[in-house]
Every structure is written in C-alpha cells, then in structure tokens.
Amino acid sequence: MExxxxxxxxxxxxAREMMEKLVDRRVLTALEVCVRCGTCAESCHYYQxxxxxxxxxxxxxxxxxxxxRQFMDPVGQAFxxxxxxxxxxxxxxxxxxxxxxxxxxxxxxxxxxxxFGVETAEIMRVMRSVATACGYGPEMLVEIANAAxxxxxxADLFRDIxxxxxxxxxxxxxxxxxxxxxxxxVNQKGARLLYVPLAGAHTIVPQAIIFNIARESWTLSMFxxxxxxVFLGDITKAKRIAQRIIKEAEALExxxxxxxxxxxxxxxxxxxxxxxxxxxxxxxxRNIIEVIDDYIRDGVLPVNPATNGEPVTYHDSCNLxxxxxxxxxxxxxxxxxxxxFREMTPNRLHxxxxxxxxxxxxxxxxxxxxxxxxKLKADQIRQTGAKTVVTxxxxxxxxxGELSQYYDLxxxxxxxxxxxxxxxx
Ligand code: SF4
Ligand code: SF4
Numbered sequence: 001m002e003x004x005x006x007x008x009x010x011x012x013x014x015a016r017e018m019m020e021k022l023v024d025r026r027v028l029t030a031l032e033v034c035v036r037c038g039t040c041a042e043s044c045h046y047y048q049x050x051x052x053x054x055x056x057x058x059x060x061x062x063x064x065x066x067x068x069r070q071f072m073d074p075v076g077q078a079f080x081x082x083x084x085x086x087x088x089x090x091x092x093x094x095x096x097x098x099x100x101x102x103x104x105x106x107x108x109x110x111x112x113x114x115x116f117g118v119e120t121a122e123i124m125r126v127m128r129s130v131a132t133a134c135g136y137g138p139e140m141l142v143e144i145a146n147a148a149x150x151x152x153x154x155a156d157l158f159r160d161i162x163x164x165x166x167x168x169x170x171x172x173x174x175x176x177x178x179x180x181x182x183x184x185x186v187n188q189k190g191a192r193l194l195y196v197p198l199a200g201a202h203t204i205v206p207q208a209i210i211f212n213i214a215r216e217s218w219t220l221s222m223f224x225x226x227x228x229x230v231f232l233g234d235i236t237k238a239k240r241i242a243q244r245i246i247k248e249a250e251a252l253e254x255x256x257x258x259x260x261x262x263x264x265x266x267x268x269x270x271x272x273x274x275x276x277x278x279x280x281x282x283x284x285x286r287n288i289i290e291v292i293d294d295y296i297r298d299g300v301l302p303v304n305p306a307t308n309g310e311p312v313t314y315h316d317s318c319n320l321x322x323x324x325x326x327x328x329x330x331x332x333x334x335x336x337x338x339x340x341f342r343e344m345t346p347n348r349l350h351x352x353x354x355x356x357x358x359x360x361x362x363x364x365x366x367x368x369x370x371x372x373x374x375k376l377k378a379d380q381i382r383q384t385g386a387k388t389v390v391t392x393x394x395x396x397x398x399x400x401g402e403l404s405q406y407y408d409l410x411x412x413x414x415x416x417x418x419x420x421x422x423x424x425x
Pocket of ligand 1: 033034035036037038039040041057058113114115116117118120
C-alpha cells in the first residue's frame with residue numbers, strides 16, 4: 001500500500017480546494033462532454049510533429065479528468081478504481097504540472113476541430129492554476145511574474161534608469177528620422193494614447209518612429225506588458241501586474257491603452273482584465289497593429305512596399321489571432337508595406353501554434369520539447385519560400401528564431417511595426 005506523507009495530504013487538500021473553486025460551468029462542460037472520438041488529435045501541433053497518444057488533446061485532458069473525478073465526481077469518489085483514480089501523491093501532482101505546463105500551449109486549436117467544442121485548453125489552464133497553488137509552478141515563470149510585481153513596488157528605484165534608457169532611444173529615433181524634434185514622451189498627462197512596450201528597443205523605437213510620423217498624441221508606459229502570472233494561472237498576481245498599467249493610465253488620463261505586439265499581454269489587458277476585475281476598464285484597449293492599420297487607412301503613414309521586397313509570410317499568434325480576433329489587421333498592414341506577401345497554410349483561425357506559447361519559451365529545459373513541437377511550423381514556413389517571417393508576438397518571435405536555426409530555415413523574424421517603420425518614405 002502506498003504511503004502518503006502529511007505534506008502530500010496537505011497538497012491534495014489544497015489541490016481539491018482549488019479545483020472546486022475553478023471548475024466553473026465552462027470547464028465542467030469540457031470535462032464532461034468528451035466522447036474520446038480522437039478527432040482532435042490531428043489539430044494539435046504536438047501530435048502533428050510526433051504522432052503519439054500522449055500528444056493528443058484528449059490524453060492530456062484525461063489525466064486531469066481523473067483527478068477531477070477523484071475530487072468532485074460522486075461516482076468517482078465511490079468507485080475510484082473505475083477511473084484509474086489513485087491517491088494524489090507528490091509524484092502525481094508533479095506529473096500533472098508537467099503535462100499542463102509543457103505539453104499544451106493553451107493554443108485552443110483543438111477546440112475548433114472538436115465536434116463538441118471541448119475546451120481542452122481551459123482544462124489545462126485550471127490544472128496550471130492548481131499546480132501553481134500547490135507549489136509546482138515552473139520556477140522561471142514564477143520568478144518573472146514576481147519581478148514584474150517588484151518593479152511596481154520599487155518604481156522609484158527604476159524611474160531614473162528607465163528615463164536614461166528612453167533618452168538613448170529617443171536619440172536613435174531622432175537620428176533615424178533626421179529630426180531633433182522627434183520625441184519619446186514619458187508621463188505625459190492628457191496624452192491620447194498610453195503605449196505599453198515589452199523589454200527591448202525593438203518594441204519602442206519603430207513604434208516611436210510611427211507615432212512621430214503620424215503626429216500622434218502619445219506617451220510611453222514605464223511598465224512592460226508581459227504578464228507571466230497568466231501562464232501560471234495565478235489570477236491574484238495577474239491582476240496585480242495588470243493593475244500597474246491601469247493605475248498609470250488612470251493617472252495620465254489617457255483615452256486608450258495601446259499594447260505592443262505581445263500575444264498574451266494583449267489578451268490579458270483586452271479580454272481577461274475586465275473579467276478579473278468584474279467591470280470594464282475605464283479606457284479602450286487596442287493593439288499597436290490596429291493603430292497602424294488605421295494610420296495606413298487614413299493615409300497618415302507614407303509607405304513604400306518596394307522597401308520590403310523579399311518574400312514575407314505571417315505567423316498568427318494564437319493569442320492575438322484565434323483568441324484575440326486580430327486576423328485581418330496585420331494582413332492589411334503587411335499588404336501595404338511589403339512587396340511579396342505569402343500566406344502559410346493553414347492560417348488565421350486554423351493557424352498552428354509555433355510551439356513556444358504560454359510561457360514555454362521562458363524555460364530553457366523545455367527547448368527540446370519546443371523544437372519538436374515546432375517542427376510543423378518550421379515545415380509551413382519553409383513551404384512559403386519566405387525569407388522573412390512576421391509575427392505579432394515576442395514569444396512567437398523568439399521561438400521561430402530558434403526554429404530557424406534548429407531546422408536551418410534561414411529566415412529573419414520581425415514584427416509588423418518594424419516592417420512598417422522600414423517601409424516609411
Ligand atoms: S476533445 Fe472533442 S474531438 Fe477530442 S476526443 Fe474529445 S470529443 Fe473527440
Ligand atoms: S490547446 Fe493546443 S496545445 Fe493544447 S491540446 Fe489543444 S491543440 Fe494541443
């Protein structure tokens with residue numbers, strides 16, 4: 001008979017409590033309606049890249065269902081043996097955490113292919129929350145989420161360094177535009193837009209060039225849009241990270257918050273935050289590609305597609321595209337700023353995940369898993385013959401850059417903003 005330690009009993013109690021709290025009607029439906037028909041297998045990039053049963057959506061979800069039945073289903077509690085239910089040991093929880101964090105990127109593609117619309121990603125999201133609460137959240141993701149909270153708590157310490165960095169970047173923008181009038185405004189009360197970047201000049205300089213050319217009323221956020229607590233399923237921390245930007249936007253009285261090309265950051269602020277806080281945010285949230293799309297439509301950005309003459313393809317970030325609904329905006333911009341735009345197949349709602357989403361790119365130990373799961377994306381890119389891959393998410397950008405090296409694709413990876421800035425005349 002298996003011996004269960006006191007610590008394991010405590011973790012089991014916590015896991016049960018979390019599951020009871022998080023399994024709402026939507027998740028319950030996903031847990032209950034799967035008929036194990038297997039239709040979803042081909043829809044998953046893990047399975048496509050390595051066709052094994054353990055890489056199917058229903059296999060993963062089934063591992064969580066066993067725990068759910070043990071904890072919450074009266075039949076499962078009465079007859080645990082029927083469902084393969086076993087005491088929840090340290091080893092079992094650790095294995096479930098591994099499944100939830102590294103073998104599903106929460107891309108939601110399988111839901112579109114399932115005849116019953118089973119949301120396997122929602123099951124895995126609940127499992128991530130349970131695992132994080134019980135102390136099985138990947139250390140790297142926990143550290144990044146904590147660092148975002150610490151940055152707000154110590155904002156005064158960071159402010160001067162940040163302002164110095166912005167001055168350097170402003171100089172770069174002025175050099176590129178040949179104008180000492182170009183600005184990267186910070187703390188500009190009453191600006192129309194608050195632009196929220198990521199760490200890295202590539203999410204500030206091209207956008208600053210675009211805003212200056214378009215004569216936009218804008219100001220740069222002191223914070224970045226990354227919210228790794230979302231990947232952990234830790235909503236308490238996710239709210240704190242989002243709150244930094246909300247407080248800043250309210251203090252500056254901006255009309256809109258514009259999120260840089262970051263899939264999860266955009267989804268978190270636009271779609272998740274109003275649900276977390278239980279009310280709409282007091283400003284509009286859009287992505288920078290929506291703004292660029294408007295500028296091009298309104299003729300305020302003089303662009304020449306011949307500047308980007310090499311063949312270009314676009315990878316739909318799962319968060320921005322399938323989950324966020326921004327499918328045509330990047331394509332309209334790309335058709336205006338590149339000379340030879342080529343679609344991957346399939347694309348838009350049916351695009352495959354690159355294999356690096358939902359925090360996988362941040363954990364070095366998962367590189368082999370990512371490269372394996374990204375094989376399908378690498379094949380798709382190769383088939384287009386493109387020399388440049390554009391994507392509107394920094395996680396996808398990093399992953400595709402690594403896929404290019406690993407599979408010898410020889411492609412450059414860039415963003416919609418960067419190609420737009422390059423096409424300005
Ligand atoms: S999730 Fe949907 S497609 Fe997949 S096995 Fe279950 S019912 Fe079939
Ligand atoms: S959500 Fe994506 S990664 Fe997860 S099982 Fe479904 S298709 Fe696979």
